[in-house]
Amino acid sequence: IYTLGIDVGSTASKCIMLKDGKEIVSKSLVSVGTGTSGPQRAIEEVLKNAGKTREDMDYTLATGYGRNSLEGIADKQMSELSCHAKGAFFLFPKVHTVIDIGGQDVKVLKIENGAMVNFQMNDKCAAGTGRFLDVMARVLEVNIEDLEKLSAESTKRIGISSTCTVFAESEVISQLAQGTDKRDIIAGIHRAIAGRVAGLVHRVGLVPDVVMTGGVAQNHGVVKALEEQLSCEIKTSPLTQYNGALGAALFAYQGALKHAKA
Amino acid sequence: IYTLGIDVGSTASKCIMLKDGKEIVSKSLVSVGTGTSGPQRAIEEVLKNAGKTREDMDYTLATGYGRNSLEGIADKQMSELSCHAKGAFFLFPKVHTVIDIGGQDVKVLKIENGAMVNFQMNDKCAAGTGRFLDVMARVLEVNIEDLEKLSAESTKRIGISSTCTVFAESEVISQLAQGTDKRDIIAGIHRAIAGRVAGLVHRVGLVPDVVMTGGVAQNHGVVKALEEQLSCEIKTSPLTQYNGALGAALFAYQGALKHAKA
Numbered sequence: 001i002y003t004l005g006i007d008v009g010s011t012a013s014k015c016i017m018l019k020d021g022k023e024i025v026s027k028s029l030v031s032v033g034t035g036t037s038g039p040q041r042a043i044e045e046v047l048k049n050a051g052k053t054r055e056d057m058d059y060t061l062a063t064g065y066g067r068n069s070l071e072g073i074a075d076k077q078m079s080e081l082s083c084h085a086k087g088a089f090f091l092f093p094k095v096h097t098v099i100d101i102g103g104q105d106v107k108v109l110k111i112e113n114g115a116m117v118n119f120q121m122n123d124k125c126a127a128g129t130g131r132f133l134d135v136m137a138r139v140l141e142v143n144i145e146d147l148e149k150l151s152a153e154s155t156k157r158i159g160i161s162s163t164c165t166v167f168a169e170s171e172v173i174s175q176l177a178q179g180t181d182k183r184d185i186i187a188g189i190h191r192a193i194a195g196r197v198a199g200l201v202h203r204v205g206l207v208p209d210v211v212m213t214g215g216v217a218q219n220h221g222v223v224k225a226l227e228e229q230l231s232c233e234i235k236t237s238p239l240t241q242y243n244g245a246l247g248a249a250l251f252a253y254q255g256a257l258k259h260a261k262a
Numbered sequence: 263i264y265t266l267g268i269d270v271g272s273t274a275s276k277c278i279m280l281k282d283g284k285e286i287v288s289k290s291l292v293s294v295g296t297g298t299s300g301p302q303r304a305i306e307e308v309l310k311n312a313g314k315t316r317e318d319m320d321y322t323l324a325t326g327y328g329r330n331s332l333e334g335i336a337d338k339q340m341s342e343l344s345c346h347a348k349g350a351f352f353l354f355p356k357v358h359t360v361i362d363i364g365g366q367d368v369k370v371l372k373i374e375n376g377a378m379v380n381f382q383m384n385d386k387c388a389a390g391t392g393r394f395l396d397v398m399a400r401v402l403e404v405n406i407e408d409l410e411k412l413s414a415e416s417t418k419r420i421g422i423s424s425t426c427t428v429f430a431e432s433e434v435i436s437q438l439a440q441g442t443d444k445r446d447i448i449a450g451i452h453r454a455i456a457g458r459v460a461g462l463v464h465r466v467g468l469v470p471d472v473v474m475t476g477g478v479a480q481n482h483g484v485v486k487a488l489e490e491q492l493s494c495e496i497k498t499s500p501l502t503q504y505n506g507a508l509g510a511a512l513f514a515y516q517g518a519l520k521h522a523k524a
């Protein structure tokens with residue numbers, strides 16, 4: 001049985017193909033999300049990678065912010081909260097807290113026995129999200145991919161006291177004007193994000209194991225800053241960016257089984 | 263008796279000189295605030311306007327975000343909340359609600375018999391503040407002073423659904439890309455600010471008369487949008503920008519009287 005999970009986010013589209021609900025056959029990521037050709041291209045890519053066609057798929061499930069744009073293509077739509085819980089539990093069976101930092105939102109999920117029992121979400125504010133990092137990288141004139149490396153070279157602890165993207169941007173501009181080393185500023189930015197996200201984590205209640213997912217989890221500077229703030233180890237994997245899509249593909253497998261019986 | 267009130271804000275410095283605690287002799291406004299020469303220049307200007315010297319002043323009181331930078335110059339410092347309540351009550355004796363939108367914060371004060379009994383403040387988020395308007399004016403390439411006039415010419419109601427400055431900026435950029443008339447976008451921006459501020463007002467509880475103060479009160483496009491949202495008349499005056507400084511000068515008068523007795 002082959003199933004497809006598609007996560008249509010605000011800034012990226014991700015796809016996972018699963019065999020028999022346990023083996024990841026293929027994955028794809030296109031760096032544009034809802035309202036673009038991204039979801040379609042992600043599907044084409046995941047099929048091509050596996051040498052399969054849409055007809056070979058037994059069940060397709062869409063999740064994420066833009067999941068409703070895939071009506072007619074997906075057999076079912078499902079909330080990203082459920083899919084994130086499912087995906088994280090598959091990757092890390094001992095997970096109890098999932099911190100997902102996406103391009104435009106932050107979600108913290110509490111998980112018991114693989115199911116979500118509580119959550120907190122910040123989806124109306126750019127503070128602490130991938131967008132925050134985008135804004136800062138632009139002001140600092142560095143590539144977003146270089147933030148992790150640069151922050152690791154920081155030697156002086158400086159404070160970015162605002163968590164608001166707009167006010168933090170002003171702080172960064174004034175630090176630059178004062179001649180502060182960019183690497184120290186970047187480390188400060190990572191701590192600012194961590195501070196914001198930690199607030200959300202504490203509202204849900206921190207229970208290990210803690211898993212971090214979403215695009216920002218690829219930046220280990222943020223992960224480390226958050227570990228420091230939470231005094232707790234945080235697990236990530238290169239697959240965590242695909243966490244929502246993976247959960248969708250797992251739910252798709254359940255859908256395929258039900259469908260086969262009916 | 264001559265007293266001086268100085269309001270050192272985040273983006274402007276304002277000064278009021280009072281005679282006998284009731285007559286405004288002179289006022290000044292310099293468009294830079296704390297950490298600059300603005301406060302000093304505002305004081306020099308208010309004295310020059312009145313043909314007075316610092317020695318003629320019986321008592322000087324400082325308020326606002328940067329009030330502590332005036333130690334040595336002011337006889338006393340006082341919180342801007344108290345000064346705003348005092349100033350608004352002097353200008354509008356029937357006031358029960360003061361909405362102050364500053365360059366970097368929004369405050370809503372509930373007033374009974376001229377004293378503040380409750381308040382709500384948003385000082386960690388640029389949404390709904392003067393900064394929000396600055397960001398939008400920059401993206402739209404219009405002068406901040408022209409926003410009111412332009413919004414009055416709007417003919418089509420468009421929605422800016424985000425109140426977050428960062429996300430609203432993206433909406434404005436995409437509206438511009440779609441060719442939407444700038445005047446309609448500006449009216450939408452004013453409604454977005456009004457929506458944010460109205461939320462804060464409702465948390466305090468709306469009791470007329472409602473007075474709006476601070477720099478943004480000079481933009482009647484915002485005032486009208488807020489009147490619409492609150493279904494309630496809002497009073498302003500050209501003096502409301504000096505509201506904090508006025509309150510400070512009034513408290514300075516009390517200080518001078520006490521001082522004279524002692």
Ligand code: SF4
Pocket residue numbers: 124125126127163164165166167386387388389425426427428429
């Ligand atoms: S805190 Fe800053 S980033 Fe967050 S909603 Fe307010 S303006 Fe937006």
